Amino acid sequence: MLVEMVVSTKLLTLLSIISLIISTSTAQTSLRPKALVLPITKDISSTTPQYVTQIKQRTPLVPIKLTIDLGGGYLWVNCEKGNYVSSTSKPTLCTSSQCSLFASHGCNSENICARSPTNTITGVSSYGDIHSDIVSVQSTDGNNPGRVVSVPNFLFICGSNVVQKDLAKGVKGMAGLGRTKVSIFSQFSSAFSFNRKFAICLGSSTRSKGVLFFGDGPYNLNMDVSKTLTFTPLVTNPFSTSPSSFLGEPSYEYFIDVKSIRVSGKNVPLNKTLLKIDTKNGVGGTKISTVNPYTIMETSIYKAVVDAFVKELGAPTVEPVAPFGTCFATKDISFSRMGPGVPSIDFVLQNEDVLWSIIGANSMVSLENDVICLGFVDAGSNPKASQVGFVVGGSKPMTSITIGAHQLENNFLQFDLAASRLGFRSLFLEHTNCDNFNFTSSV
Numbered sequence: 001m002l003v004e005m006v007v008s009t010k011l012l013t014l015l016s017i018i019s020l021i022i023s024t025s026t027a028q029t030s031l032r033p034k035a036l037v038l039p040i041t042k043d044i045s046s047t048t049p050q051y052v053t054q055i056k057q058r059t060p061l062v063p064i065k066l067t068i069d070l071g072g073g074y075l076w077v078n079c080e081k082g083n084y085v086s087s088t089s090k091p092t093l094c095t096s097s098q099c100s101l102f103a104s105h106g107c108n109s110e111n112i113c114a115r116s117p118t119n120t121i122t123g124v125s126s127y128g129d130i131h132s133d134i135v136s137v138q139s140t141d142g143n144n145p146g147r148v149v150s151v152p153n154f155l156f157i158c159g160s161n162v163v164q165k166d167l168a169k170g171v172k173g174m175a176g177l178g179r180t181k182v183s184i185f186s187q188f189s190s191a192f193s194f195n196r197k198f199a200i201c202l203g204s205s206t207r208s209k210g211v212l213f214f215g216d217g218p219y220n221l222n223m224d225v226s227k228t229l230t231f232t233p234l235v236t237n238p239f240s241t242s243p244s245s246f247l248g249e250p251s252y253e254y255f256i257d258v259k260s261i262r263v264s265g266k267n268v269p270l271n272k273t274l275l276k277i278d279t280k281n282g283v284g285g286t287k288i289s290t291v292n293p294y295t296i297m298e299t300s301i302y303k304a305v306v307d308a309f310v311k312e313l314g315a316p317t318v319e320p321v322a323p324f325g326t327c328f329a330t331k332d333i334s335f336s337r338m339g340p341g342v343p344s345i346d347f348v349l350q351n352e353d354v355l356w357s358i359i360g361a362n363s364m365v366s367l368e369n370d371v372i373c374l375g376f377v378d379a380g381s382n383p384k385a386s387q388v389g390f391v392v393g394g395s396k397p398m399t400s401i402t403i404g405a406h407q408l409e410n411n412f413l414q415f416d417l418a419a420s421r422l423g424f425r426s427l428f429l430e431h432t433n434c435d436n437f438n439f440t441s442s443v
């Protein structure tokens with residue numbers, strides 16, 4: 001555009017103005033961070049394990065803990081009386097362009113834009129005004145956290161005590177990373193003009209830190225894990241499957257196209273129709289979730305996978321412990337660095353050579369009393385697990401497979417929205433894990 005201006009005007013004075021503009025924007029570029037980094041802690045203080053991050057927000061800045069929701073559409077924090085103090089918080093007016101980004105469904109009497117904040121773990125939702133305030137996080141070169149950077153007018157929805165209920169201890173809201181224009185991913189990407197990429201790595205221990213990156217790699221977890229990724233296309237669902245959405249709203253969650261499932265390399269017989277997303281109603285398909293602690297499968301898929309797994313493992317099952325339906329005695333299972341020695345469960349993706357393999361450390365859950373269970377949940381016998389929430393004015397389409405957080409732990413996932421693909425790698429196979437980012441600041 002600048003070049004066109006030069007050509008069309010050919011004025012020397014304008015040229016000098018332009019060079020001034022160029023030098024100023026170069027200066028800004030050099031100050032612009034390459035990427036951002038946030039820690040993730042696994043928190044088991046509530047009824048379900050949650051993956052919690054922390055940002056700083058408000059004036060004066062205070063640390064705010066948030067439960068991460070990969071498919072969530074926005075940031076919401078509790079603003080109910082006494083919970084929110086800031087001299088820089090501003091309401092978003094109904095007539096503003098920011099309001100339209102939220103696909104808002106209402107305004108309050110003071111003309112403030114509103115959208116329901118939802119706790120996607122409990123499905124509880126309420127009325128919430130949209131505000132903006134300063135948010136501050138650490139930048140990174142991919143090796144260490146660096147300089148702190150800020151976004152002055154970061155948009156969020158005001159939640160309340162009822163919506164916050166059942167989030168982990170000290171957590172004040174949820175950080176949505178979904179496909180909306182106002183998810184925390186989208187807001188950071190546009191504030192710093194990053195490539196539209198983020199990466200998430202959930203740790204398996206409550207004592208160490210996993211990591212969330214906004215922007216491109218390197219991502220140094222004892223090695224640059226961005227170099228190890230396998231890619232599969234991200235697909236979209238034209239119908240929302242998340243708790244509390246509106247009829248006709250598209251899904252903001254991340255779906256991939258699982259074409260078949262193998263156990264120990266053998267194909268599991270499945271009704272393939274269920275693996276595809278029905279574009280007429282949004283039913284079916286496979287999505288990835290950080291708020292569902294375990295992978296949930298439609299009943300017929302669950303049964304077929306379990307049958308194949310039990311047969312391949314060849315160990316007797318014991319009385320199952322809810323929410324699981326398939327458990328074994330720990331003494332009947334061998335263990336190695338890769339976790340329990342059990343048949344690998346492979347999701348076959350765009351072709352027969354692209355596999356998301358779930359090894360023992362991700363498939364099995366050790367419980368007390370020497371019981372170990374297959375960490376998959378039958379959606380049929382536990383509808384609440386997959387059917388939290390509702391669609392206003394319609395029914396919520398059921399997703400056939402929701403890959404849950406236990407199956408994501410120590411897997412590095414990069415969501416590349418520019419190329420519409422997911423990069424993934426089990427870090428067990430690289431002899432590293434999600435806890436290996438060096439959180440010692442370099443500044």
Ligand SMILES: *[C@@H]1O[C@H](CO)[C@@H](O)[C@H](O)[C@H]1NC(C)=O
Nearest residue numbers: 270271272273274275283284
């Ligand atoms: C496969 O699933 C689809 C969608 O639920 C159903 O309509 C169809 O009847 C099923 N096919 C078989 C062979 O069970």
Ligand SMILES: *[C@@H]1O[C@H](CO)[C@@H](O)[C@H](O)[C@H]1NC(C)=O
Nearest residue numbers: 143144438439440441442443
């Ligand atoms: C972590 O980073 C700090 C700061 O750059 C450095 O001094 C330290 O040696 C690093 N630690 C490890 C284990 O690499």
